[in-house]
Amino acid sequence: MAAIRTAGLRKEYGPVTALHDLDLTVEPGEAFGFLGPNGAGKSTTIDLLLGFATPTAGRAEVLGRDVAAAGGDCRRGVGVLPEGYSVFEGLSARDHLRSICRLKGVDDDPDRLCDTVGLDAADRDRPAGGFSTGMRQRLVLATALAGDPDLLVLDEPSSGLDPTGITRLREIVRAAVDDGTAVFFSSHHLAEVEAVCDRVGILNDGRLAAVDTVDGLRDRTGGAERLRIELREEPDGSVLGRLRRVEGVVDVATDGREVTVGCRAAPTKAEAVAVAVESATVEDFTVSGRSLEQLFDHYTGDESPTAGNGAGTAELGAVTETAASRGESE
Amino acid sequence: MSLPEVARHDLLVVRRSLLLKAVLTVLLAAPIGGVLVGFGLGTEPTFRFLLLSMWLVVGGTIPLVGVLAAAPAVAGARDAGRLRLLLSTPTERATVVGGVLCSRLLLVVGSLTVGLCLGVAGLVAVVPQVGPGRLVGFVLFTLLMATAYVSLGLAVSVTVDTATRALVGSVALFVGTLLWPQVASVLHGIVTDLGVAVPATAFQVLGRLSPFGAYSQVISDTGAIYGVAVTTPLLGSGVMATVLVAWATLPLVIGTRRFARADL
Numbered sequence: 001m002a003a004i005r006t007a008g009l010r011k012e013y014g015p016v017t018a019l020h021d022l023d024l025t026v027e028p029g030e031a032f033g034f035l036g037p038n039g040a041g042k043s044t045t046i047d048l049l050l051g052f053a054t055p056t057a058g059r060a061e062v063l064g065r066d067v068a069a070a071g072g073d074c075r076r077g078v079g080v081l082p083e084g085y086s087v088f089e090g091l092s093a094r095d096h097l098r099s100i101c102r103l104k105g106v107d108d109d110p111d112r113l114c115d116t117v118g119l120d121a122a123d124r125d126r127p128a129g130g131f132s133t134g135m136r137q138r139l140v141l142a143t144a145l146a147g148d149p150d151l152l153v154l155d156e157p158s159s160g161l162d163p164t165g166i167t168r169l170r171e172i173v174r175a176a177v178d179d180g181t182a183v184f185f186s187s188h189h190l191a192e193v194e195a196v197c198d199r200v201g202i203l204n205d206g207r208l209a210a211v212d213t214v215d216g217l218r219d220r221t222g223g224a225e226r227l228r229i230e231l232r233e234e235p236d237g238s239v240l241g242r243l244r245r246v247e248g249v250v251d252v253a254t255d256g257r258e259v260t261v262g263c264r265a266a267p268t269k270a271e272a273v274a275v276a277v278e279s280a281t282v283e284d285f286t287v288s289g290r291s292l293e294q295l296f297d298h299y300t301g302d303e304s305p306t307a308g309n310g311a312g313t314a315e316l317g318a319v320t321e322t323a324a325s326r327g328e329s330e
Numbered sequence: 331m332s333l334p335e336v337a338r339h340d341l342l343v344v345r346r347s348l349l350l351k352a353v354l355t356v357l358l359a360a361p362i363g364g365v366l367v368g369f370g371l372g373t374e375p376t377f378r379f380l381l382l383s384m385w386l387v388v389g390g391t392i393p394l395v396g397v398l399a400a401a402p403a404v405a406g407a408r409d410a411g412r413l414r415l416l417l418s419t420p421t422e423r424a425t426v427v428g429g430v431l432c433s434r435l436l437l438v439v440g441s442l443t444v445g446l447c448l449g450v451a452g453l454v455a456v457v458p459q460v461g462p463g464r465l466v467g468f469v470l471f472t473l474l475m476a477t478a479y480v481s482l483g484l485a486v487s488v489t490v491d492t493a494t495r496a497l498v499g500s501v502a503l504f505v506g507t508l509l510w511p512q513v514a515s516v517l518h519g520i521v522t523d524l525g526v527a528v529p530a531t532a533f534q535v536l537g538r539l540s541p542f543g544a545y546s547q548v549i550s551d552t553g554a555i556y557g558v559a560v561t562t563p564l565l566g567s568g569v570m571a572t573v574l575v576a577w578a579t580l581p582l583v584i585g586t587r588r589f590a591r592a593d594l
Contacts (some may be wrong), residue, residue: 080418086411
């Protein structure tokens with residue numbers, strides 16, 4: 001049973017199609033990053049998954065339940081940090097959590113939840129109306145975590161959080177995933193998504209432009225990371241040969257004492273450095289590559305002509321088809 | 331998850347609000363205020379006169395308090411984003427409406443019951459002869475009218491998507507239902523002037539189809555404002571009670587069905 005499965009999910013608002021036939025699967029225990037520029041359809045997708053909006057066509061299943069048929073029950077076992085929420089200003093954090101636990105039908109300890117999200121003990125009994133944006137975000141994250149849900153749907157969860165809060169958020173998400181919870185992580189903070197998510201989906205103009213691991217997306221765009229190794233002496237053929245034989249190495253080039261190695265994935269870089277150290281005297285090394293931000297720009301068509309490998313909007317259709325078929329097969 | 335939990339949550343939310351204080355004050359004071367107004371208007375007011383003055387004060391204030399107590403409940407929460415937080419739980423939208431209705435009815439009808447008890451006690455204490463049947467009818471119909479207006483306010487609240495629209499809509503509804511009996515009279519006059527023969531009873535019944543018209547028909551004296559002689563069973567208290575029950579249920583049922591399908 002998938003945590004989330006959509007098939008041909010479509011939403012039209014009058015003449016505007018906010019979401020085009022989305023096929024997507026999120027597996028249990030997976031952290032799935034959902035990316036897209038403003039107006040791409042991310043929040044519409046989440047609204048459809050939570051039953052906040054009715055699809056024009058297609059269907060969505062959450063934890064095996066058909067959203068259209070299940071009504072409010074589709075959110076059972078789901079923890080939600082929604083977009084555009086507001087707290088109940090007169091209620092304290094404890095009151096919020098007690099009330100949400102009752103409405104969820106779960107028995108959880110408000111103090112444990114406050115501890116988890118880092119809400120200070122001194123703040124737990126004062127009205128949430130006086131909370132800062134970050135504290136409100138922590139509080140609503142705590143309500144999402146109440147009852148140990150099987151699926152967390154987080155819409156811009158790091159919004160308003162300070163660096164400590166963002167670090168804690170990462171830990172919470174990773175801990176949840178380690179416990180087998182699926183996390184649907186919609187965010188503009190690409191670094192956050194890259195740090196915590198196993199796979200990412202990039203939505204552009206209501207269409208799923210790509211869905212894969214970050215490394216997979218790099219591969220598809222020819223965006224292998226570049227490992228630059230500076231040696232004490234100009235390398236001979238045997239050094240280069242050994243580097244070429246490392247699994248995951250795409251290409252090897254030299255420029256005097258500097259060797260540039262194209263690597264597909266993180267372990268390849270480590271292996272290549274180890275081989276270089278064994279074969280020659282390494283003075284320094286650096287890694288550069290396509291960040292998720294660059295990949296995002298590539299898939300959303302915002303990439304400048306000089307920044308990428310020439311793939312443009314015309315390629316998006318083909319990528320979409322691939323992503324959709326991956327969703328089907330999963 | 332269940333209706334009592336939503337009601338409990340809503341009571342928690344409003345417990346420190348200005349709304350609660352205002353509602354409590356008006357509902358507790360209105361009935362006894364009606365008795366005092368009666369004493370202010372007449373030197374030795376009779377039971378019927380005092381009941382009429384209570385109708386004047388209670389009938390004018392309770393409908394407005396009723397709609398205002400419920401109108402911002404769902405629309406305001408939807409407008410501000412609190413509804414998203416509430417609905418992030420497995421709660422059905424219809425359960426939210428039901429829970430809020432229970433909570434607001436408890437608030438309004440509960441306070442009004444206490445206020446009516448005070449008013450009736452005051453009335454009984456100062457007037458030697460009272461009509462127990464009319465007094466009981468007054469209390470029951472007043473509570474029924476309050477229920478109808480709370481339900482109407484909530485029906486508006488689930489139909490629109492902002493608190494401002496809900497407040498404007500519910501006040502317009504209050505004014506419309508208040509004026510409707512007179513509108514029916516004016517219509518009767520126009521139709522008569524045009525030479526169309528329509529029984530006056532038809533327009534009298536038409537005028538009593540608003541909740542305020544129905545309430546007034548039962549409570550107000552025959553011949554007094556909004557009170558007409560019962561010349562047909564359609565103007566009797568049974569039909570008027572049915573009219574009030576219909577206002578208390580049908581708009582909210584229709585509004586809830588629509589709300590259940592609405593995109594938030």
